[in-house]
Amino acid sequence: MSKIMGSVATSHIPGIGNAIAKNLQQDPYWKPFFDGFIPAREWLAKNVPDVAVVVYNDHGLNFFLDKMPTFAIGAAHVYTSEDEGWGIPTVAPLAGNAALSWAIIDGVVRDEFDVTTCQEMLVDHAVTIPLQLLWPEGPPPVQIVPVAVNTVQHPLPSPARCLKFGQSIGRAIEAYAPDLKVLVISSGGLSHQLEGERAGFINPQFDALCLNALINEPEKLTGYTTLEIVELAGSQGAEILNWITGRGIMQGKSREVLRNYHIPISNTASALQILEQV
Template sequence: MSEVVGGIFTSHVPGIGGAITKGLQHDPYWKPFFDGFGPIHAFLQREKPDVAVVFYNDHGLNFFLDKMPTFAVGAAPDYRHEDEGWGIAFDRPMPGYPDLSWHIIESIVNDEFDPVTCQTMTVDHAVAVPFELAWPDGDFPVKLVPVAINTVQHPLPSPKRCYDLGKAVGRALESWDRDEKIVIFGTGGLSHQLEGGRAGHINVDYDKFCLRNLAPDPEALLQHDTLDIVELAGSQGVEILNWIAARGALRGSVRELASNYHVPISNTAAATVLLENREKVRA
C-alpha cells in the first residue's frame, strides 16, 4: 500500500540552477544554502521514494495572464523542462504518473475542487531546481505529479483554500492502493519581490514565523489572507501558498528533521525544510 514518507520544502530561485551549472555550491555566497541539503540527501537515500507530488507555481510556461487557472494538475506521461532561460538546462524529460494523477484529480473533484487537468505539460525552474537540489547526481528516481497553484494573477487563492487543497490531495494519496513511497514537495519563496519600489524586499520576521510554525501549527499560516502575505513577504513571497498546500498534504503527525534559512540569494530569502511523516500514513 502507498506510504507518504514526508515533505521537502525549498526555494526554487532560478539562480540556484545557474550556480549548480557553474559548480558554485562551495562558493561563500551559495554554500550556506547548499549545505542545508545534506539531511535531505540522507533522508531520500534512506526512504527511496517512488513518486514526488510537487506543489509549485508556473512562471508563464504553461499558463499566462490571459489564461491562468487557480489550480492545475499534470496528468502527462512525461514532463520536459522548458524553462524561460534562467534555470538548469537538461534535455531528458521527467517521467510522469498518469494513473496516480487521474486518481488525485478524481478524488479532489469529489472534494469539490475544480482543477484544470493537463495531459500535456512542461515544467520550469520551480520543479527542475528542487529536483536538482534533491538528487544532485542528476538521476531522478521518482515519477512526477505536478500540482500548479496560481501565485501570479489576481485574484489569488487564499491560504486556507490552498491548505484545504493539500489536505484533499493527502486524502487521495491515502486511498492510493499501490505499494509505493511518496514524497511531497512545496517549492518557492520565501519572502522576495522582484519589481517595483519594493524590489529586494525581504521580511526575516515573517519568514521565521513560517518556518517556526510549518511543522507544529500550519494553521497559524492561515491567519494572513493573500494580500496580507503580499504586503508582508513581497509579491513573489506569496509563493508560500505552495508550502502551505504541501503541508496540508502531510496528514499524519510530522516532525521537523532539518531547517535552513539563508539571506539573500538573488534578492530572495532562501529556505529549506525537511519534515518526516512520523506515522507514515498508509492506505
C-alpha cells in the same frame, strides 16, 4: 496503500539553476545554501520515495495569462522543461505517474476542488531546481506529479483554501491502493519581492513564523488574506502558498528533520525544510 513519507520544501530561485550549471556549489556565496542539501540527501537515502508530488507555481513557461488556472494537476506520462528565455539549461525529460495523478484528480474533484487537468505540461525551474538539488547526479529516481498553484495573477487562492486543497490531495494519495511511498516537494519562497520601490524586501520574522507554524500549526497561516501575505512576505513571497498546500498534503502531525534558512540568495530569503510525517 500509498503512504506519504514527508515533505521537502525548498526555494527555487532561478540563480540556483545557473549556479548548478556553472558548478558553483563550493563558491563562498553559494556554499551555505548548497550545504543544506547534504543532510537532505542523506535523509532521502534512508527514506526512498517512489513518487514526488511537486507543488509549485509556473513562471510563464506552461501557463500564460490567456488561461490561468488557480489549481492545475499534471496527468502526463512525461514532463519536459524548455527554454525560459533567460538562460537556464533544460533538464532531461521527467517521468510522470499518470495513474496517481488521476487518482488525485478524482479525489480532489470529489472534494469540490475543480482543478485543471494537464496531459501535456511543460515544467519550469520551480519543478526542476528542487529535483536537481535533491538528486544532483542525474535524472531523479522518482516519478513526479506536478501540482501548479497560481501565485502570479490575483486573486490568488487563499492560504486557507490552499491548506484544504493540500489535505484533499493527501487523502487521495493515502486512499490509493498501490503501495507507493510518496514524497511531497513544496517549491518557492520564502520572503522576497522583485518589483516596485519595495524591491529587495525580506521579512525574517514572518519567515520564522511560517517555518515554525508549518511543522504542526499550519492553521496559524490560514487567517491571512493573500494581500496580507503579499504585504508580509513580499509579492513573490506569495509562493508560501505552495508550502502551505504541500503541508496540507501531509496528513496529521509532523516532525521537523532539517531547516536551513539562508539570506541572501539572489533577492530571496532561501529556505529548506524537511518534515517527516509521524
